[in-house]
Amino acid sequence: MSSATRQSNAAARERLEALTDSTSVDLAALGADLLAVTGVLDRSVSLRRTLTDPAASGQRKADLVGALFGGKIGAEALDLVAGMVRSRWAVSRDLVDGIEVLAAYAEIIGADKAGALDEVEDELFRFGRVVASSTELRSALTDGAATATAKGELVKRLLDGKAKPQTVRLVAALVTQPRGRSLEGGLEEYSRLAAGRRERVVALVTTAVPLSDAQKERLGASLARLVGRQVHLNVDVDPAVLGGVRVEIGDEIIEGTIANRLDGARQGLAG
Incomplete structure (x- = not known):
């Protein structure tokens, strides 16, 4: 992701956060409106290119958003999309991706609240x-x-x-x-x-048997110390691992299963 797109997404996220902090906005309706805009832009290459044209003024692009979507989506969604088209995007599709993520984030804020x-x-x-x-x-x-x-x-x-x-x-x-x-x-x-x-990371934890709440708490605390952030555990049970724990955090894998150790032993014997 380019720095321009990253900054534009961050600015849109901040505007959404400010909106939901200061008003009693209907987040489900806001998410649906943003998703509807995503669908329109996804189907029209020419429109999204127009709305991300760096040679056009931000106000002109915001006015076009108003003409296209005014009266069809809520005022909050209209304001957010108008702000996004004023920003700079590396490629036109980044704008559509950004609006879609904002729609999902509205639902996530609603769940949090x-x-x-x-x-x-x-x-x-x-x-x-x-x-x-x-x-x-x-x-x-x-x-x-x-x-x-x-x-x-x-x-x-x-x-x-x-x-x-x-x-x-x-x-x-x-x-x-x-x-x-x-x-x-x-x-x-x-x-x-x-x-x-x-502000936490997701860890995919694979074990042979379900973990107790106490085990999850201890593992979560250990991983939080390791990565320096809170960790949310998604626990998957797979009898094939035999025993121990396999943890995936992003691209990092912490392998401590019996099955993996047996594989290592087999390879050592074969060598």
Whole structure:
């Protein structure tokens, strides 16, 4: 990501934070409005190029946003998008990505304010694991021949009443507007975004058996000391690891499983 895009995304995030701190904005409606703008720009290469043209004045681009979306989305979403088109973007698609992330972040702020952020993080992770383990479900949710409405309804049938409303809307957004990425990748991205709300990192922990709450607490504290930040644990149970713990934090892997040690021993014997 270029420095221009990074700075523009950071500025948009700050405006959203300020908006939600000072007003009683409907965050679900705000997220839906931003997602609708994402869909429009995703379908129109010429429009997003116009809105990111460095030769055009910021006010001119903001006026175009007003002409296109005024009366169709809420005033808060309109103001945020107008601010974003005034910023500089390395490539036109970065603007669309930024608006989509802002839509997801609005839902995450809503979950945080409702005291449900931990649950949303866990639900996104668990749903990703369910999708990864079911070829049939993944095919249904990513079927290019199915309409967005049909896939959105499927998400609601699967999750309504079983997950937080923010989780349902985030998953539905990924399913109905995949934008060329995998569903699992989108879920991981949103999980990281949720963790970032509290300035913590996500650790994927794989064990042979479920961890107790006390074990999770001790492991989380140890990892926090190691990385210097709070750590949110996503725990996956896989009997194939035999024993011990495997931890992934970003690109870093801490391997302490019996299966890995046995593999090392086998390689040593073979050598």
